[in-house]
Amino acid sequence: KAGVTQTPRYLIKTRGQQVTLSCSPISGHRSVSWYQQTPGQGLQFLFEYFSETQRNKGNFPGRFSGRQFSNSRSEMNVSTLELGDSALYLCASSPGTARDDGYTFGSGTRLTVV
């Protein structure tokens, strides 16, 4: 069974630009969550999508947005990039239907803002 696929693996952008990251979950999983990992703040929850609807949202500014398609693939968009947005962005896939579903993570997209 294929794992969680995140593309691209690495990305370099300039301040003020926008970026779109992609995540393809495990087949049959309907929930996709996004996390930001930085040395200073650690792992922080961005948002979760389930069946094309945002179900949970973390404490990030509106520049961070996402969406989910009917095939459960998800995209995350960051507009007006700031230097502080440099991070590893991780996507997690789960069935989404039980309280203690396991979360399977992708390898992440490393975004560098210069």
Place this chain on the structure above:
Amino acid sequence: GNSVTQMEGPVTLSEEAFLTINCTYTATGYPSLFWYVQYPGEGLQLLLKATKADDKGSNKGFEATYRKETTSFHLEKGSVQVSDSAVYFCALSQGGKLIFGQGTELSVKP
């Protein structure tokens, strides 16, 4: 709010030494608890989990017991290997999201 606190690293051990990484949590209700491991340049891998008090999660020689009375979920392994060198994250699941500790870097020397 809900939070997870882990012992600070880095932790450096010799091969075959005993490992303990402490994890305590603050949460309303009874969250599920997890340990994830991250190898250099990779994402997170689920190591083990426990969903209710007194449950013991185990995998690849690692164990952790969900202790409600001490709000703890300490990770243990009897004999570490060089290949166990990684960063370990304790996490709780509540409200559809994971809340992570700050991570503990483990380095095992031959």
